[in-house]
Amino acid sequence: MSDLILHHYAGSPFSEKVRLVLGFKRVTWKSVTVPMMLPKPDVIALTGGYRRAPFLQIGADIWCDTPLMCRVIDQLAPQPPLYPGAAGGVQNVIAQWADTTLFWTAIPYTMQPAGLQHIFAGAPPEVVKAFIADRAAMTAGMKRPGAADAKAHLASYFGWLERELSDGRPFLCGSAACIADFAVAQSPWYIRRVPSVATVLAPFPRLLAWFERVREFGHGTYETMTSGDAIGVARAATPVGPLSFDDGQGFARGDEVTVTPTDYAQDPVAGRLVGLAHDEVAIERDDERAGRVVVHFPRIGYRLKKPDTTSAGLTA
Numbered sequence: 001m002s003d004l005i006l007h008h009y010a011g012s013p014f015s016e017k018v019r020l021v022l023g024f025k026r027v028t029w030k031s032v033t034v035p036m037m038l039p040k041p042d043v044i045a046l047t048g049g050y051r052r053a054p055f056l057q058i059g060a061d062i063w064c065d066t067p068l069m070c071r072v073i074d075q076l077a078p079q080p081p082l083y084p085g086a087a088g089g090v091q092n093v094i095a096q097w098a099d100t101t102l103f104w105t106a107i108p109y110t111m112q113p114a115g116l117q118h119i120f121a122g123a124p125p126e127v128v129k130a131f132i133a134d135r136a137a138m139t140a141g142m143k144r145p146g147a148a149d150a151k152a153h154l155a156s157y158f159g160w161l162e163r164e165l166s167d168g169r170p171f172l173c174g175s176a177a178c179i180a181d182f183a184v185a186q187s188p189w190y191i192r193r194v195p196s197v198a199t200v201l202a203p204f205p206r207l208l209a210w211f212e213r214v215r216e217f218g219h220g221t222y223e224t225m226t227s228g229d230a231i232g233v234a235r236a237a238t239p240v241g242p243l244s245f246d247d248g249q250g251f252a253r254g255d256e257v258t259v260t261p262t263d264y265a266q267d268p269v270a271g272r273l274v275g276l277a278h279d280e281v282a283i284e285r286d287d288e289r290a291g292r293v294v295v296h297f298p299r300i301g302y303r304l305k306k307p308d309t310t311s312a313g314l315t316a
Ligand SMILES: N[C@@H](CCC(=O)N[C@@H](CS)C(=O)NCC(=O)O)C(=O)O
Pocket: 012, 013, 014, 015, 035, 036, 037, 038, 051, 052, 053, 054, 064, 065, 066, 067, 099, 138
């Protein structure tokens, strides 16, 4: 396998989801630490504007958004399978719920004043202020429950998961771990960073035992790399391709387009469309520092648009 480079940071739950998948696969990878807030010039050199963490790089190809990154990792290292047939299609449904509803309940709950204080213990006040301003701008217009509502919602959500495990199964969808386990695990992982808020998990012993099983997969084997070196790797490589193209979505190969998250951190990434499928969109861009790179996004959760047109594909 070519060098697999994960751009991430220690305190990021979505990064932890992917680190655990890499551990499950027993993969060897390179680790680049990215900043937890803007500015992120070395990130933007590779992604073209996508600022969220983590993202995956192999040579001059960049994969954004963890559901797509997990699929790529599973293709590169098929054993053990991340999408075992025995877990059924519901594994993806649970994973998507965990990446959205569960995550956006766990975050406001954990980031209540006591949690924020714990996570930023020892940090200068201006860093905390800058972080709060960064996240407020990133999530402007997004509706989230407050801490008290989130605590009540979590009691229901963790109760559902506890019941799922009540027949003694070791993992959420059966005897083997699957994508659902890793997507769910990031939320208790984040909550457990703050002992005073982690009490919300106490009534769920099966869930806690399950979490330990997932945690035991570890993070695989990795070596650190600088972001400058990762940009050098991209510059020296040629993007993989050609990629398949679905003509039925109203776009042509080579169209100038933007790809933008539909939920938060809505920074458009501009480029030439080089790949399109029902589950993936890829654009090619030329960067002053990284050279020619292809940036891949999942189709779900992203708006694909030609300049000066209304969005296509995802509007209701
Ligand atoms: N849907 C994205 C969500 C990623 C996400 O929200 N990551 C958080 C960190 S866990 C983030 O990027 N926060 C802003 C930042 O780190 O700049 C995915 O699955 O990768």
